[in-house]
Amino acid sequence: MITLHLHFPERTHALPILLAPGLLDRCGVALQEAGLEGPVALVSDTTVAAHYGARVRRSLEEAGFSVLEIHLPPGEGTKTLDMAAVLYRRLAQDGIGRDGLLIGLGGGVVLDLAGFVAATYMRGIAFVSIPTTLLAMVDASIGGKTGVDLPEGKNLVGAFYPPRLLLIDPIALHTLPAAEWRNGMAEVVKAALIGDPTLWQKLRGDPARWAAMPDMETLMDLLTRAIAVKIRIVEQDPLETQGEREVLNLGHTFGHAFERVSGYRVPHGEAVAAGMMAATALSARQGCLEEPRLFQDLEEVLQGLGLPTRWRAWLARYDIDTSPEDIIAAMDTDKKRRGGRLRFVLIHRPGVVRVHSDVPDEAVRQALEETAGL
Ligand SMILES: NC(=O)c1ccc[n+]([C@@H]2O[C@H](COP(=O)([O-])OP(=O)(O)OC[C@H]3O[C@@H](n4cnc5c(N)ncnc54)[C@H](O)[C@@H]3O)[C@@H](O)[C@H]2O)c1
Ligand SMILES: [Zn+2]
Incomplete structure (x- = not known):
């Protein structure tokens, strides 16, 4: 396991970035060890969910987390305010409160949108990022930027909202299209x-x-x-x-x-x-x-x-x-x-x-x- 840290100003704790093969199957324990609790909303797109949703869910449940899974259509078209609103309403309907934990599992699209929703739902709930594309692992998940597109342009609405924990499992890249x-x-x-x-x-x-x-x-x-x-x-x-x-x-x-x-x-x-x-x-x-x-x-x-x-x-x-x-x-x-x-x-x-x-x-x-x- 490799652990890196990203320090943000005005934050007492640095963001831990854990890299290890097999981390997807151990994410529940990793969250526990990071002191995270609460009911989990696991946001993913349908492609990533089909590959890894069940494994991540199982690991979370074994560690005692209750899990609400939300699957979005894959692709940039999902990164919209409309889709953010869909997520807000799902969270509210399922009773996710301020103590809730939102996990983004996917590429940059899922992470940008899920991070933005975590930043704004109830003025901010805990966010955990699990990137599954190479681009998301080396770029989109690092740096605290979250956001959605407008018809007028990409990434026009957003927030700086670093996750509490970033989990990178390179094994997830095995299924990544060339x-x-x-x-x-x-x-x-x-x-x-x-x-x-x-x-x-x-x-x-x-x-x-x-x-x-x-x-x-x-x-x-x-x-x-x-x-x-x-x-x-x-x-x-x-x-x-x-x-x-x-x-x-x-x-x-x-x-x-x-x-x-x-x-x-x-x-x-x-x-x-x-x-x-x-x-x-x-x-x-x-x-x-x-x-x-x-x-x-x-x-x-x-x-x-x-x-x-x-x-x-x-x-x-x-x-x-x-x-x-x-x-x-x-x-x-x-x-x-x-x-x-x-x-x-x-x-x-x-x-x-x-x-x-x-x-x-x-x-x-x-x-x-x-x-x-x-
Ligand atoms: N926040 C930032 O700092 C930042 C930086 C760079 C890019 N971005 C954003 O990231 C987005 C692009 O991210 P992306 O390239 O990861 O695209 P993406 O999230 O659309 O993922 C690409 C495709 O790969 C599929 N996929 C993801 N993981 C997979 C896996 N392990 N196996 C099989 N298929 C998988 C997805 O379903 C999707 O169809 C853009 O919206 C861009 O604006 C954000
Ligand atoms: Zn780029």
């Missing part, structure tokens, strides 16, 4: 570039090795390292007020623009992969990149994972024909545009990235031309 593995790996690559040169060397050493889930020891190492990077950055700027957290957006200014021009039809991980290539080209163009080989190495790592590296060729697969100008225009609405200037996270070398607010549009256009492909 496309979701790739999606999560895009964020692992990002974490390596932002803050773990050793992890970057491991990814770079044998790109094809990471195309599917590796052996358990390697997987535990990968998870621990990627999570540690996110913890380190979140602790510097827990409420996203000081800017340190912005480095987590490496590849995302481009990535979000790709998602927007596609009408959100492309997977997030693919957009981030193509976005990291553009961001690396921009880093070179701006004279930041100290290791010119990084561009080629990143392309090999992403290709090994089956992720796209050249945006025009990749978007063409989704029947999307767009131009650098359209992509730059799609960036203008990005929340990162402050005071009229776009902000980019540029790579200096693996482990060293910085936010730059002085990047001319022309350099962005050229970086996009350079990484278009076809």
Whole structure:
């Protein structure tokens, strides 16, 4: 068992993050040992519930918890205020009170929604997070952000509400579809570039090795390292007020623009992969990149994972024909545009990235031309 901690301000206790194979079957005891009590509402989506709901429920009941199970439809469409209201009413109808404990079991969609409901139901009830996708384990569950989408945009309503306990069982990834593995790996690559040169060397050493889930020891190492990077950055700027957290957006200014021009039809991980290539080209163009080989190495790592590296060729697969100008225009609405200037996270070398607010549009256009492909 590996235990990590995430410290939030104004909280007496740090958030314990437990990582261990088989934790799903021992979650009841883990909750007890963390001093958590109360009737449990176990929120999941139907796919995750079919795989793991019964096991988690059994473990909770064996530890003496009463369990109300709530299953939601899978997919981003579930992350709405309407679905939050459905959950509030189920909790109220089943008599879950302030002493209740809400557990989110699933990917980022379930955890964002369940966390938001826990933050707001009766002004806040205890929340426990059990991520089951790679993306949720290394990214969505770490950092205390919860929320739902509006028709006007993603994640527009939410709260900072860290769970009381985070349980990560890598065995859950055995059933993860290959496309979701790739999606999560895009964020692992990002974490390596932002803050773990050793992890970057491991990814770079044998790109094809990471195309599917590796052996358990390697997987535990990968998870621990990627999570540690996110913890380190979140602790510097827990409420996203000081800017340190912005480095987590490496590849995302481009990535979000790709998602927007596609009408959100492309997977997030693919957009981030193509976005990291553009961001690396921009880093070179701006004279930041100290290791010119990084561009080629990143392309090999992403290709090994089956992720796209050249945006025009990749978007063409989704029947999307767009131009650098359209992509730059799609960036203008990005929340990162402050005071009229776009902000980019540029790579200096693996482990060293910085936010730059002085990047001319022309350099962005050229970086996009350079990484278009076809
Ligand atoms: N709060 C944050 O800081 C944060 C950070 C990044 C992303 N997010 C959010 O996370 C969401 C994306 O999360 P995601 O990629 O985990 O998507 P997801 O929750 O939609 O899960 C992807 C798919 O995998 C299925 N699934 C989950 N676990 C499985 C398993 N173990 N075996 C088989 N199938 C499984 C789900 O049913 C779903 O169909 C987005 O809404 C995004 O906004 C939040
Ligand atoms: Zn992301």
